[in-house]
Amino acid sequence: MTLTVRAPAKINLHLGVGAPREDGFHPLTSVYQAVGVYDDLTVTRADGWSVDLVVADWIDRSHVPLGGANIVDRAAALLAAHHGLVPSGDLHIDKAIPVAGGMAGGSADAAAALVALDRLWGVETSDADLLAIAAELGSDVPFALIGGTALGTGRGEIVEPVADHGTWWWVLVPSTEGMSTPAVYRHFDELVPDAPAVPPMPDALLAALDAGDPHALAAALHNDLQQAALDLRPDLAGLIDAGEAAGALRGVVTGSGPTCVFLCESADAARATAADLRTAHDVVLVTTGAVAGAHPVSYV
Ligand SMILES: C[C@@](CO)(OP(=O)(O)O)[C@H](O)COP(=O)(O)OP(=O)(O)OC[C@H]1O[C@@H](n2ccc(N)nc2=O)[C@H](O)[C@@H]1O
Numbered sequence: 001m002t003l004t005v006r007a008p009a010k011i012n013l014h015l016g017v018g019a020p021r022e023d024g025f026h027p028l029t030s031v032y033q034a035v036g037v038y039d040d041l042t043v044t045r046a047d048g049w050s051v052d053l054v055v056a057d058w059i060d061r062s063h064v065p066l067g068g069a070n071i072v073d074r075a076a077a078l079l080a081a082h083h084g085l086v087p088s089g090d091l092h093i094d095k096a097i098p099v100a101g102g103m104a105g106g107s108a109d110a111a112a113a114l115v116a117l118d119r120l121w122g123v124e125t126s127d128a129d130l131l132a133i134a135a136e137l138g139s140d141v142p143f144a145l146i147g148g149t150a151l152g153t154g155r156g157e158i159v160e161p162v163a164d165h166g167t168w169w170w171v172l173v174p175s176t177e178g179m180s181t182p183a184v185y186r187h188f189d190e191l192v193p194d195a196p197a198v199p200p201m202p203d204a205l206l207a208a209l210d211a212g213d214p215h216a217l218a219a220a221l222h223n224d225l226q227q228a229a230l231d232l233r234p235d236l237a238g239l240i241d242a243g244e245a246a247g248a249l250r251g252v253v254t255g256s257g258p259t260c261v262f263l264c265e266s267a268d269a270a271r272a273t274a275a276d277l278r279t280a281h282d283v284v285l286v287t288t289g290a291v292a293g294a295h296p297v298s299y300v
């Protein structure tokens with residue numbers, strides 16, 4: 001039996017960050033959207049356990065740990081332990097989500113592994129248990145399971161879908177060099193020593209999503225980590241200006257960066273913005289959101 005599960009990248013339409021909790025995590029008010037850039041995970045029955053990887057030609061394979069240190073190894077171990085099993089299977093990752101790019105590629109792989117191994121092992125984990133295991137793996141993993149557009153609270157792991165009546169056109173510009181999420185949060189703490197205990201709700205953004213209005217959404221996009229990311233990567237400010245000058249309604253850093261995402265008014269506007277940005281950047285992707293969370297695409 002061979003099963004392929006596809007999991008999407010996420011962007012943060014809103015990322016409100018509060019003061020660090022006692023456990024070191026930051027309380028978040030995040031609006032996630034799953035976009036059409038995917039990692040595919042293929043699992044095949046085997047007696048032992050193995051993980052291998054291929055990457056898109058613009059991704060540096062050496063940035064993805066193998067040999068037991070990949071997040072999919074932890075996903076397999078947690079799901080197996082939940083059912084009193086030992087992990088088994090050959091798992092193959094086909095990666096097109098930027099690594100350490102603020103797009104939750106590792107989280108997507110973890111979510112895909114949970115969905116794929118649940119089927120491979122025939123263990124029929126409940127949705128509630130799968131979400132709980134996902135939350136143990138990482139703050140962004142539950143969202144990768146549900147996809148769509150969702151509000152994330154707690155440390156980002158408590159997710160609920162929100163009304164979204166738009167088809168949103170995005171231009172994405174990843175960087176070849178990733179950024180460390182903990183380092184960006186640490187710099188945020190230096191920049192904003194008086195962050196609130198609970199970041200406020202992004203009411204205007206939620207209304208723009210419900211209305212399907214790209215101009216209102218563009219005006220409401222917000223990321224509390226953006227200044228910290230720009231301090232650590234000053235070149236990104238010029239990229240955001242260039243995307244907006246090329247016709248995007250608005251450009252922002254996604255998550256802890258360094259990927260910058262540009263909301264465009266239409267498919268044509270996205271293609272034109274991307275063409276302009278390609279004169280200076282090797283990798284410029286055009287995509288839409290919202291798309292589904294981790295889901296099987298082939299089963300033989
Ligand atoms: C910043 C965000 C925004 O969506 O995305 P990315 O930029 O990583 O994609 C997330 O909060 C990243 O979530 P994720 O990458 O799953 O984080 P985790 O594995 O849970 O935690 C990694 C580290 O990030 C920091 N962290 C993460 C989440 C959170 N609410 N507060 C934190 O301070 C902690 O230093 C933690 O040790």
Ligand SMILES: Nc1ncnc2c1ncn2[C@@H]1O[C@H](COP(=O)(O)OP(=O)(O)O)[C@@H](O)[C@H]1O
Pocket residue numbers: 063064065069070071072093098099100101102103104105106107109110178179181255256257
């Ligand atoms: N399957 C995986 N894909 C990508 N990175 C992984 C994976 N497993 C572990 N990692 C580690 O997790 C780090 C964060 O990866 P990623 O999820 O791509 O970024 P981000 O947290 O910015 O969204 C990487 O730098 C890498 O060391």
